[in-house]
Amino acid sequence: MLEPRRLAARAAALRMAETLGERVGETVGYRMKGETKVTSKTRIEVVTEGVLTRMLQSDPELHGMGLVIFDEFHERSLQGDLGLALTLQAQEIFREDLKILVMSATLEGVDLARVMPEAPTVRSEGRSFPVEVRYLEPTQTPPTPKTLPDAVVKAVLDALRDEEGSLLAFLPGAREIRRVEEALKSKISDPGILIAPLYGAMDQKAQRLAIEPAPEGHRKVVLATNIAETSLTIEGVRVVVDGGFARRVRFDERSGMDHYETLPVSRNAATQRAGRAGRTAPGVCYRLWHENRALVPSYPPDILTSDLSPMLLDLAAWGAAPEDLAWIDTPPEYAVKNAKSTLISLNMMKESGVLTELGKAALKLGLHPRLAHMLLVGKEKGAGYEAALLAASLSEGTLRGGLIESVEALHRRNVPDRLAKNLQNLLNKMGIAAKKRIDPNVIGPLAGLAYPERIARRRGQGPGYQTVGGRGLKARLDDALAAHEWLAAAYVGGEGSEATIFAAAPLEKSQIEAWFGDRIETVEKVAWNENTGRVEARRLRKLGNITLSSEPLPNPDGGLIAKALLETVRKRGLVILPWSEKARRLRNRALCVNFTMPGTLPDPDDETLMSTLEKWLLPWLEGAQSLKELQKLDLYGILAVYLGYEGVQKLDRLAPERLEVPSGSKIAVDYGDPSAPVLAARLQELFGWMDTPRICEGRVWLTVHLLSPARRPLAVTTDLKSFWTNVYPEVKKEMHGRYPKHYWPENPFEAVATNRTKKHIKR
Missing domain, CATH: 3.40.50.300 (P-loop containing nucleotide triphosphate hydrolases)
Structure with missing residues (x-):
């Protein structure tokens, strides 16, 4: 069970x-x-x-x-x-x-039918006595998590005065319980009233005292966490004081692990708590909030809000992925992805999802993977005791400032008993002996083992830091840690584009090499330099997103240079390429054909060209290293290869670059607007042309721009026959006097087209 x-x-x-x-x-x-x-x-x-x-x-x-x-x-x-x-x-x-x-x-x-569809359901209504619920008066201020202990003390004293029987008070955790216990003992002199705390980290004798009925003639005040809502039956309780808060596990992005958070109690939990007063007789429940306060019906299950890296470690050992199992609530995909990323960064899991030897060892410890990684590797490096101190401190979830100070306080046992007990349990489990003196210099590297993605290097002289994981952090200006070039951050958070460092320890560059050398990669980077307008090749030593050193790379691979140029084109767009007028016309003609007859030719539109740069442009970039050399590319020839021999032949047939007009001239067609190509010609050269010229197998009528002898626009039409019949007579009257040397016949349908003056025609 x-x-x-x-x-x-x-x-x-x-x-x-x-x-x-x-x-x-x-x-x-x-x-x-x-x-x-x-x-x-x-x-x-x-x-x-x-x-x-x-x-x-x-x-x-x-x-x-x-x-x-x-x-x-x-x-x-x-x-x-x-x-x-x-x-x-x-x-x-x-x-x-x-x-x-x-x-x-x-x-x-809880949708159990989803995973146990054939299981029968058995219900037992049980018995309970009526419970009177009393709320705060409207004039009374509800307690906050900080003021809750004082409010509970007052409510308990009032209830002991006004009611009979034993009392159960609900508080979020052990810290609040101890405060209330101390206050009540100082205020209650009646020996017949027993104060009994009840929380998980207690010895069995103290737990039995809280659970068992009060001795004859005595009353008991049980101060409990939410464990007493349903998990335990406490005899003789007739009065409940509900402080209205509970401590729940939630993923804390600041620490990268689950921690407890104090939240208002849910409606279901409040109902359960009140019911503890009516188990054996009518009872009373004091609720330390206003009656009109809205409560959430219930909180989401942990699987939807928690860090899933411990669960993923268990599943990997089981030999299954989350999608292989039946869940009441499916683990969120993003949480599973983050958990896997965490385990891989801790060297506990391979990309395939299989556990490493380190992962198998961590599984046996039953600790959070981050702490297990720090303890296992720290012990190997002779810093097991310091690792245990830091692990115990990190598990508290309340660290602020320097990690070294927190570790030293725990070493001196100048901490709450529970923390010292957690430390001792860790030491026993790991077989680590305590030291008389700790080495404060190893705390930074140890924190880096728990949070490898949060190892950070200062940017310039300001408070900003760059992390191995790529995130930006900033140190508080009043924090002495801000003087260090390297930090290992354990707690981060806050608003703004850069998270604030709340708890960290310093690192030396030599420690980066000694402790994290297996994570350092040597990479050859070839990239475009905007300042020089050239591709530069360098050899980098990198720890994640932090560059440790950089030096020029002699004789870089030509393929890498070509890819760097390609990325520059991808970043700055096609405008960076040397678009000659000839290349533009070729491209526009192909765009026109595909606009009218989709799929006829390989698409030369911006989106397609940008998404297929590797296919059509990369082969031509080898040997180029600068923007100047990039401008030497024959883009017309490159596009012709892209379209293919048959494509170019088809293009010449469907959308010719030039069109022969009645005068015999071959005039270029303007495909600047692929949806409406234009033929611009002097009016005299088109005499005798009855119908508007068409392209793309007759699907597209050209827009004809009729020009004067001085090549100024006279008219625009897509219907030449209508123009000759209805508009030409007026144009002739106006133009005959302006251009008397040119041919203005009465009947344009029968006139001979010409590109010459009347004098040349007579000759």
Whole structure:
């Protein structure tokens, strides 16, 4: 049976064992990370969700198991969704006889039928007593996460004064619980009132004190996280104080990992909390918010909001991709892509999705991949203790400023007990011995191991930094870290185009070579230099997007130079090419044909030419290295090759460059507007032409511009016959006096076309 939390798993096992009159480890046992109570007699194992994943990884058939129960499934933790998906696939492939039971106090909005379509549904309405809900008065100010402990203390004292029975107060986490506990102990002198905290990182004795009924004649005040909403039954509670906030796991872009965030409680959770007051008798629920406050019905499941890199690591070990499994909510594609990118950057996964040896080692640690990478590599380099200190600090999610200072504080144990406990657990798990003194110089490289994409180098003398991953960062001007050329940033965030560095440690360039040499690449870069107007070739040593060194590249490959020129054309457009008038006319003629008869010729339009530069232009660029040499290209010849021999022949037939008119002259057709080509000729040269000339197999009428002897426009027409009949007589009257030496016949239909004056005609 799976429970989402260690405390709930232990409490459930204890309760069932007591019901049987046994100790834990006999018929009922439990298994969680770092703690197991199971014997050969055990028939029911209560486990935490991550444990089930490990069990499936080592034994996909789950030998000896007949039923897997997913309890409190409404919480929709990432490990719960993953565990169900893996168990369903194990059932499908290996164990048709394996039974699966999903249960919870509420499953509203959970589409189990999507993955378990044939499973029957069993409902138990249960019994509860009425609960009176009391809200803040309109004049009272609701608490914020910072002021919540004080507000809860006041509400608890009021409830103890006005109501009978034990009390359960909901707070977001252990930090707030401890503050409220201290305040209540200082204000309550009655020995009959017991203050009992309840959260995950407590010893079993303290947890039992909170869960068990209060002794005869005593009242109990239980200060709990949302674990007490549904996972546990606390006897004797008649009053609930709901602070209105809960701590939820969310992906924190600043740290690149999941962290807890304090959010307003959901409507479903508030209903569950109030119901704890009506388990055995009528009760009262104090809600520390106004009655008209809108609550979200429920929060989205973790699989839609969390960092998926730990899940992807598990799936790779299982041998499946996310799309291979049945999910209630499909993992977002962008989150899967980001997770894979993270694992590849940590050298834990190959592009194929297969785990590396480092990835397999990280899987055994059960830590976030970033922290696992830092610990494993840091230990190899003799900095395991410092890596454990930094990992414990990073897992807190509250770092600000220098990482070295945070690590030194943890080394001195000048930190909360829970953080020191986390450190000790890490040291024990890794087999790392504590040091008397730490080496502060390794903190920067260690942070770089956890966040390789956030290794950053200062740009110029300002506060701006360029990261290995390509992102821009900026240091705060009052931060001493801004004096360093190299930083490894752990926490970043804020508004604007560049994220602000909140927590980082300095690096030396020599450490870049020593710690990250396997990530440094030597590349040959051939690129266009706008200042010199030439292609330049250089050999670069790069760490991601940061160039460590650059030197001229002798005898660069001609193909690389040609590609660099091609990229310049792609960037600046076709206008950079030497378009002679002859080349333009050829292109416009082809455009005209394809406008009228699509697909007849290879398209020479801008979009097509730009998208096929490698095909038609690249072969002609070899040998050119500058803009001046680029201008020597014979673009007419290049386009002719692009159109092909048959294409050019077809073009000459369909859209001739010149057209012979009645005078015998061969006049160029203007294809500047491919949709309306123009023939401009002196009027006298067209006498006798009855019909407007056509091209493209008769599909396109030319627009005829009739010119005066001085080649000035007289008229524009697409209907010559109409022009001769209706317009020419007026033109003749006007032009005869202006150009008396030229031929102006009465009947243009029968006149002989000429490009000469009357004097030349007589000769």
